[in-house]
Amino acid sequence: MDVTIKIRRYDPEAEQPGSYWEEFAVSVPDNATVLDALIKIREEMDGTLTLRCSCRSAICGSCAMRINGHAGLACKTALALVVDENNAITVEPAGVMRVIKDLAVDFELFWDKIRAVEPYLQPAGAEPEGEYIASNESMLHLSGVTACIMCGACVSDCTVLEVDPTFLGPAALAKAYRFTADPRDGNREGVSRERLRNLSEATGMWDCTRCNECVQACPKGVAPMDRIMALREQAVEAGFTNNNGARHTNAFTESVGHSGRLDELRLPIKSVGGVTNIGAMLSYAPVGWRALTHGKMPPIRHKNVENVENVRRLFRKLDPELAGPQIGRNSPFG
Amino acid sequence: MLEHDVLVIGAGLAGMRAAIAASANGANTAIISKVHPVRSHSNAAQGGINAALLDRGDDWEDHAYDTIKGSDFLGDQDAIEIMCRSAGSALIDMEHMGVTFNRDDEGKLGTRAFGGQRRARTFFVGDFTGQALLHVMFEQLIKSQVRSYEEWFVTSLIIEDGQVGGVMALEIRTGQLHAIRAKTIIFCTGGCGRIFEPSTNALIVTGDGMALAYNAGAGLMDMEMVQYHPTTLAGSGVLLSEAARGEGAYLRDKNGNRFMEKYAPNMMELASRDVVSRAEQTEINAGNGVNGCVFLDCTHLGEALIMEKLSQIREIGIDLAGVDMIKEPVPIRPGMHYIMGGIKTDIDGQTSIPGVYAAGECANVSVHGGNRLGANSLLDTIVFGERSGNHAAEACRSLPFVDFNEDEVVAREERRISEMLERPDNGDRWGAIRQAMGESMVRNVAVFRDEQSISEAVRDFSALRDRYATVPVENKNRIFNTDLIFALELGYMLDVADTIAYSALERRESRGANARTDFPERDDENWLKHIVARKGEVGPELSYLPVTITKWQPEERKY
Numbered sequence A: 001m002d003v004t005i006k007i008r009r010y011d012p013e014a015e016q017p018g019s020y021w022e023e024f025a026v027s028v029p030d031n032a033t034v035l036d037a038l039i040k041i042r043e044e045m046d047g048t049l050t051l052r053c054s055c056r057s058a059i060c061g062s063c064a065m066r067i068n069g070h071a072g073l074a075c076k077t078a079l080a081l082v083v084d085e086n087n088a089i090t091v092e093p094a095g096v097m098r099v100i101k102d103l104a105v106d107f108e109l110f111w112d113k114i115r116a117v118e119p120y121l122q123p124a125g126a127e128p129e130g131e132y133i134a135s136n137e138s139m140l141h142l143s144g145v146t147a148c149i150m151c152g153a154c155v156s157d158c159t160v161l162e163v164d165p166t167f168l169g170p171a172a173l174a175k176a177y178r179f180t181a182d183p184r185d186g187n188r189e190g191v192s193r194e195r196l197r198n199l200s201e202a203t204g205m206w207d208c209t210r211c212n213e214c215v216q217a218c219p220k221g222v223a224p225m226d227r228i229m230a231l232r233e234q235a236v237e238a239g240f241t242n243n244n245g246a247r248h249t250n251a252f253t254e255s256v257g258h259s260g261r262l263d264e265l266r267l268p269i270k271s272v273g274g275v276t277n278i279g280a281m282l283s284y285a286p287v288g289w290r291a292l293t294h295g296k297m298p299p300i301r302h303k304n305v306e307n308v309e310n311v312r313r314l315f316r317k318l319d320p321e322l323a324g325p326q327i328g329r330n331s332p333f334g
Numbered sequence B: 001m002l003e004h005d006v007l008v009i010g011a012g013l014a015g016m017r018a019a020i021a022a023s024a025n026g027a028n029t030a031i032i033s034k035v036h037p038v039r040s041h042s043n044a045a046q047g048g049i050n051a052a053l054l055d056r057g058d059d060w061e062d063h064a065y066d067t068i069k070g071s072d073f074l075g076d077q078d079a080i081e082i083m084c085r086s087a088g089s090a091l092i093d094m095e096h097m098g099v100t101f102n103r104d105d106e107g108k109l110g111t112r113a114f115g116g117q118r119r120a121r122t123f124f125v126g127d128f129t130g131q132a133l134l135h136v137m138f139e140q141l142i143k144s145q146v147r148s149y150e151e152w153f154v155t156s157l158i159i160e161d162g163q164v165g166g167v168m169a170l171e172i173r174t175g176q177l178h179a180i181r182a183k184t185i186i187f188c189t190g191g192c193g194r195i196f197e198p199s200t201n202a203l204i205v206t207g208d209g210m211a212l213a214y215n216a217g218a219g220l221m222d223m224e225m226v227q228y229h230p231t232t233l234a235g236s237g238v239l240l241s242e243a244a245r246g247e248g249a250y251l252r253d254k255n256g257n258r259f260m261e262k263y264a265p266n267m268m269e270l271a272s273r274d275v276v277s278r279a280e281q282t283e284i285n286a287g288n289g290v291n292g293c294v295f296l297d298c299t300h301l302g303e304a305l306i307m308e309k310l311s312q313i314r315e316i317g318i319d320l321a322g323v324d325m326i327k328e329p330v331p332i333r334p335g336m337h338y339i340m341g342g343i344k345t346d347i348d349g350q351t352s353i354p355g356v357y358a359a360g361e362c363a364n365v366s367v368h369g370g371n372r373l374g375a376n377s378l379l380d381t382i383v384f385g386e387r388s389g390n391h392a393a394e395a396c397r398s399l400p401f402v403d404f405n406e407d408e409v410v411a412r413e414e415r416r417i418s419e420m421l422e423r424p425d426n427g428d429r430w431g432a433i434r435q436a437m438g439e440s441m442v443r444n445v446a447v448f449r450d451e452q453s454i455s456e457a458v459r460d461f462s463a464l465r466d467r468y469a470t471v472p473v474e475n476k477n478r479i480f481n482t483d484l485i486f487a488l489e490l491g492y493m494l495d496v497a498d499t500i501a502y503s504a505l506e507r508r509e510s511r512g513a514n515a516r517t518d519f520p521e522r523d524d525e526n527w528l529k530h531i532v533a534r535k536g537e538v539g540p541e542l543s544y545l546p547v548t549i550t551k552w553q554p555e556e557r558k559y
Helices: A034-045 A108-116 A136-146 A159-163 A169-180 A193-199 A213-217 A224-237 A244-259 A266-271 A278-293 A308-318 B013-024 B060-070 B077-097 B129-144 B208-215 B273-285 B303-309 B311-321 B377-395 B406-421 B430-444 B451-468 B482-506
Strands: A002-010 A019-027 A064-067 A070-073 A088-092 A099-101 B002-009 B029-033 B147-150 B152-160 B163-171 B176-187 B226-233 B250-252 B294-297 B330-339 B342-344 B356-358 B529-535 B540-546
Touching: A002 A034, A019 A034, A034 A088, A034 B430, A070 A213, A108 A169, A136 A169, A136 B129, A169 A193, A169 A224, A193 A224, A213 A224, A224 A244, A244 A266, A244 A308, A266 A278, B002 B013, B002 B163, B002 B208, B002 B377, B013 B029, B013 B129, B013 B176, B013 B377, B029 B152, B029 B176, B060 B077, B077 B129, B077 B377, B129 B377, B152 B176, B152 B208, B152 B406, B152 B482, B163 B406, B176 B208, B176 B377, B176 B406, B208 B342, B208 B356, B208 B482, B208 B529, B226 B273, B226 B311, B250 B273, B273 B294, B273 B330, B303 B311, B311 B330, B356 B377, B406 B482, B430 B451, B430 B482, B451 B482, B482 B529, B482 B540
Parallel strands: A002 A088, B002 B029, B002 B176, B029 B147, B176 B356
Antiparallel strands: A002 A019, A064 A070, A064 A088, B152 B163, B163 B176, B226 B330, B250 B294, B294 B330, B529 B540
């Protein structure tokens, strides 16, 4: 198979460093991966091409990069499946992280966030003499998360990190969930209260916008966003509701569950804890003014949808124990 | 100057275990690795880790016997006793650290069967046990706050008046050279699989530590003992875990026959790896394969079991060969996987050089002898990583730092590197030389070998060494210059390749992985001994060491 690999390159030692595209025409076996082609270029055509790679079998996590604009592992991506009608692909360094050279990016931001979640088991009390007794299901569930190889594909394509580098991000939050969901971590009931408290803070679990990019990018099926949603449930269940994220979710659910639609005027107010939060109210003022002057202000009086009782019945069915629509195990998180 | 009591080179399982142990014992410890720790090749261990747990009715002596028999009686039994005795506590330690081992119905650690062992004592996390262990060990490394030099490449040892005083290292992201002074050095640099092409090993597995120790005067022992794994994927040569056979998969020839009944009627597919690989190669040579492969058949295991316990290797089959093992047999063949040989150490990881230790695949404490049992390698790294770390921390209390002039050693190394960078661009690239080396090794020092084939490899390596002397480095820059690193690694590999070929030529018998068609029998009278390769004037110089036998006398090996 003859393919054209367009690589976004960067040489920090060039007289005027800047990124540029370079095309390589290579001939590879039909079942070759993107990595096979890159290695061939590096070994036979251009020894200056720089990338990290090692295992060739999607376990070391070295070769995450953007292929045709989306993050993935070069070693796990069959060329034949991604080339366009001209047998060409584009290859760029992973996003969010700073480029060191060509396809090698600086992982410092990535590891800082991992370290920030205290990524090691913290059990209460003394260790048992033998192993901890735990169900196979609980371990299989965790193994679905520990299958993370820290390749950074999710971080690369995280739309929140792209604009807010303080966000803990999908990899670190999934890593945190690996502990909060571990029956061995936390108190004797296996609840990791301190972790959940910290992760409920700003830059934590509530900053995810549910764009699903990390789920798409993850080459190991870890589905970081789903773990973040599970973290939210754990945090709320553990009582950590005194934060904008939990309040936002609560208000969202309450509004839809009660009226069948979103009360866009009150949602932001309830999210920050009500009108008594003067600082937050003031920060809304410019947005409010622009909405008002552009005719975008939501109605003051919030109306129910027609047949609202059907919606309410749905909510009651989802969680019959709840008197009113509040957050519960199956609540539709916002 | 950067200065540490204990400097661990390599941050796989053995290295991180050693560093954590040394640090816990109060030594100022650092770990240095050419890749980030979680990129290390311990990741690739799939099937599990062996331990004989008393409360499962198992006995460490049974584990020891299976290991000794697996080693074809070349393993040192004192070291094997230590490993098998320590296995239970090493395993439970890892569980306490947070490894998500699969469980049995009672919530206790579950086991699977593995090759060459008479009972199921392999503990596992799906089919990515190595990755699970490696990441948990990295968590513990973070907790320990050991100084970690990540993506630093060791270019040479600093030797002053015959004493090892530290290392020279290239900080990859800046291209700057640093001298690091250390009282003790622990090599945990892994194997040397990239000397072979193909190999299951990752691209970083280039024998760096073995070569550095060898060039400093340490002995490399049992280097002829190279494990060819029975189930590597057609084409890419990537590993498909023994766990598949542990869970009940069959090996079949092109007519669907389970040929192992001819070679190991009792253990069948779960005979030791050298036995199974020879059986496969014999069948392939006899024309009973297809395109140089036989088949790993998992189709009768069912989708549920495969998805729970073998999901990662299923993905590999789909991604790299387009074969879904749930639906059809996977074409496989024996492929280079592991080296039993390595830097000779005692049971505390000490090499023959004062202050220098080794553990894990780069070392040879001699627990694997002529053939390693599956799932004993992870155990080896943890048990002997810890012992080395403990001993080095203890030893450095009475050891002084070796005195050397930092500017001088840095300048000397700088000249060597500059000379490489400034070479004209008209010689063979490192890639071509490495390819030729790898292909010669797999052709000539293969599952079956003889004097003629091995001699050919020796000649090939000699010629390649000449070409290497002028190998150009195309990338002249300093920042993240992988081109330079690959060229340096190739030098390491050529050194180690010689020791493998010379040792294989020397052992004129068939034992373990060294199957000589010109000497087809095991010969305990003459060859129940280790071969040690030391650097000589023109090539490796060989000598012998006795095998330590405690209570298990050599016997005929049948599975």
